[in-house]
Amino acid sequence: MKIYIDGRFYSERNAKISVFDHGVLYGDGVFEGIRFYNGRIFKLEEHVNRLFASAQAILLTIPMSKEEVAKATIKTCRLNKLKDGYIRLVVTRGVGYLGLSPYKCKKASVFIIAATIELYPEAVYRNGLKVVTTGTMRTPANVLSPAVKSLNYLNNIMAKVEAIQAGAEEGLMLNGQGNVAECTGDNVFIIKGGALITPPISAGALDGITRRTVMAIAAEAGLPVREENLTRYDIFTADECFLTGTAAEVVPVAQVDGRVIGDKRPGPVTLDLMRRYRELTACEGAPIYS
Numbered sequence: 597m598k599i600y601i602d603g604r605f606y607s608e609r610n611a612k613i614s615v616f617d618h619g620v621l622y623g624d625g626v627f628e629g630i631r632f633y634n635g636r637i638f639k640l641e642e643h644v645n646r647l648f649a650s651a652q653a654i655l656l657t658i659p660m661s662k663e664e665v666a667k668a669t670i671k672t673c674r675l676n677k678l679k680d681g682y683i684r685l686v687v688t689r690g691v692g693y694l695g696l697s698p699y700k701c702k703k704a705s706v707f708i709i710a711a712t713i714e715l716y717p718e719a720v721y722r723n724g725l726k727v728v729t730t731g732t733m734r735t736p737a738n739v740l741s742p743a744v745k746s747l748n749y750l751n752n753i754m755a756k757v758e759a760i761q762a763g764a765e766e767g768l769m770l771n772g773q774g775n776v777a778e779c780t781g782d783n784v785f786i787i788k789g790g791a792l793i794t795p796p797i798s799a800g801a802l803d804g805i806t807r808r809t810v811m812a813i814a815a816e817a818g819l820p821v822r823e824e825n826l827t828r829y830d831i832f833t834a835d836e837c838f839l840t841g842t843a844a845e846v847v848p849v850a851q852v853d854g855r856v857i858g859d860k861r862p863g864p865v866t867l868d869l870m871r872r873y874r875e876l877t878a879c880e881g882a883p884i885y886s
């Protein structure tokens with residue numbers, strides 16, 4: 597495996613960053629997870645744009661242009677001779693001193709890993725996920741905006757731990773008002789009365805690229821699409837529920853806090869959106885080999 601770090605490629609064994617990098621010391625940095633299918637990187641431009649927006653929000657200067665980041669990402673996939681897989685694109689604050697100030701870090705570091713991906717097992721797409729609400733809430737925007745895809749995932753990791761300890765596969769995270777924000781690594785949707793509904797970004801969700809894509813696909817298919825605050829009651833009584841994320845794609849939810857959603861099996865709207873999403877990923881994206 598060839599890994600990109602700051603303009604050069606290294607073998608897996610030699611791909612290293614400093615213990616003084618503030619990405620390691622403080623989780624100070626931003627990242628993207630990106631999929632590529634059939635030799636094309638899906639929504640590359642959107643991911644690069646979000647990476648730069650996250651960096652802008654935390655006063656992190658990425659020492660490359662958007663075009664350079666996109667090119668380096670494509671090259672990393674090409675050098676690894678991959679057609680299908682997952683990319684981790686990371687920008688750390690860079691090497692500094694022991695002390696919080698990012699102003700002591702001279703230059704941000706960019707690294708890119710292109711690898712294969714382990715999705716949920718196929719059975720989850722047939723039978724749906726088991727989800728529980730976690731006591732760990734999503735970080736409020738006045739603490740750390742959930743719109744920033746930062747290297748600081750402890751909040752979500754603790755929620756994921758709670759979910760696993762409760763025997764579930766995913767954790768549903770609420771915001772300070774008690775409304776649904778999102779899951780630990782995915783956005784959440786319900787189908788109710790023939791409409792597709794998801795919490796607004798202001799409820800404390802990441803502005804997911806899969807979320808946006810699914811909303812566009814649904815609208816194109818003639819489904820009413822709404823962003824609305826959702827309570828747990830809304831989820832419990834939904835006709836269907838599913839999650840979206842780059843890695844998981846569109847994944848049905850069978851159960852939340854012991855309540856069976858709809859008739860448990862993935863519902864017809866979820867199945868249709870799963871199919872449409874897969875069709876799109878199979879043909880759209882920035883070509884790796886051209």
Ligand code: PMP
Pocket residue numbers: 629752778779780781782783801802803804805806807840841842843
């Ligand atoms: N929410 C969180 C907290 C995430 O980390 C992610 C990405 N894994 C998502 C939502 C989904 O975003 P995207 O569709 O852009 O991958």
